[in-house]
Amino acid sequence: MVGGEGVGSTGSLVCVGVGMTLGSHITPLARSYIEKSDVVFTVMPDGVMDLWLARMHRDVRSLQTYYREGKSRLQTYREMVDVMLAEVRGGKHVCGAFYGHPGVFTWPTHQAIEIARSEGYPACMEPGISAADCLYADLGIDPGKYGCQHFEASQFMFYRRRVDTAAYLVLWQIGVAGDRSLARFSTGVSYRQICVDVLSRDYNLAHEVILYKAVTLATSRPDIVRLPLHALPDAECDMHSTLVVPPASALEPDEETRERLRALDEAG
C-alpha cells in the first residue's frame, strides 16, 4: 500500500497524524490509510479519539498499554516500534496513527520508519496538524514574524542552548521538565523552578509567558493561561501543557551583513 506495493506482496508501514481535534483535522489521505491498512496502532491524548478511530477500522490497537509510570518512556517507545514492525515483518500493511503530526516531537514514528526502510519495507509518513499549528492559531502567533525556537523542555534544561530573546521560544512537555529518568508523568514545582532559573539567564522574571493546551474535543476551548515567568513553578501544568515565551527584546539589525548586501546591489 505504501510506495506502490500491491496488497499482500509485502508488509508496509505508514505513520499518519490525525491532528489534535477529533473530527476537525484529519486529512482525507490519513483517513484512507487508516481505513485501508490491515492493522492500526494508535497513540491518542484522549480515549474518545480512540473510539473515533475504532469507527474507521475493526482492528485498532492502542499503544497506551505500553506506558507505565516508573518505566522509562524510551523503553515504551522502543516497544511501540517493535510491535508495529513485528506486524510489518509479518506481511501486514500497518498504520501508526498518532495525534497531532506523527513526526513532530514523536520518537517512535521516525524510528519505526527508519528501521522498516533499512529492512527493505516500504515506509512513509503523512503529516498532520500538530499542537504547534493549533498554538499558532489559538495564540495568534506567526512564527515568521519574529522567528520561533522550539525545544523539548527537559532537553532545554540539560544542554546550554543559544536563546534568541527576539524570537518566540516554545518549550514542549513542560509538565515533565527536568525529568532525567523519563519515567515520570509529571515533575513538580522544584523542577519547574530550575527551568525558570535557566530561563532567567535570558528573561526578566516579570516577563509574561503563556501556558497552552490545544483542544482535543470540539466541545472544549483551548486552555490559555498568561502569567509572569516567576509564577511558572506554582502554575498548574500537566503532560498536555506547553510553555510559550514571547519575544523579550527587539530585533537587532546586522549592519555588517546589510552593508555587504547593499554593496552587492550597487555593484550589480
Add this chain to the structure above:
Amino acid sequence: MRKLASGCAPWMRPDESEVINTDGGVVSDINDCVAFLEQLGADAALARTTPNELARLLADAGIGGAAAAAILSGDNGSLARLLEAPATVCCLIAPGEEEDEEEEEEPEEDEEEAEPGTARPPSRNFATRRGRRAA
C-alpha cells in the same frame, strides 16, 4: 440522530456499541456520541455554537443525561469514562534525552578531513547517527 458528514465509515464493532444508561433516564449510544463529536468537529456551521444551541443539538441527536452534561461542560475525562473509552495513561511521545547521549561519537570521514578550528553547525549525520544507535 442527525445525519453524519459524508465519508464517515460505518461502525464496525457492533459488539462494543453498547448503550449508556445515564442518570437522566435517557439512553445514549456510544456510537451516537462519537459521531456527534466528529460532526461537531467537522462542521463549520457548528463551530461557534452557544451552550444553548449545543444542548439542543445534543437533544436532537438523542444524547442526554450524564453524557450530554459531560459534553456541555467540556468534561472530557467524565465523557471518556461514560463511553468506556480506552484509558489514556500518557501522551508524551518524545524523550527529552536518549540514553546513549554520553557515548563517544565515532569520527566519520568528513569529520577527519575537516580543518582544525573550523566551526560547523551540528551536521545532519550527527542526528542520524544518534537515531540509529538508539534503535
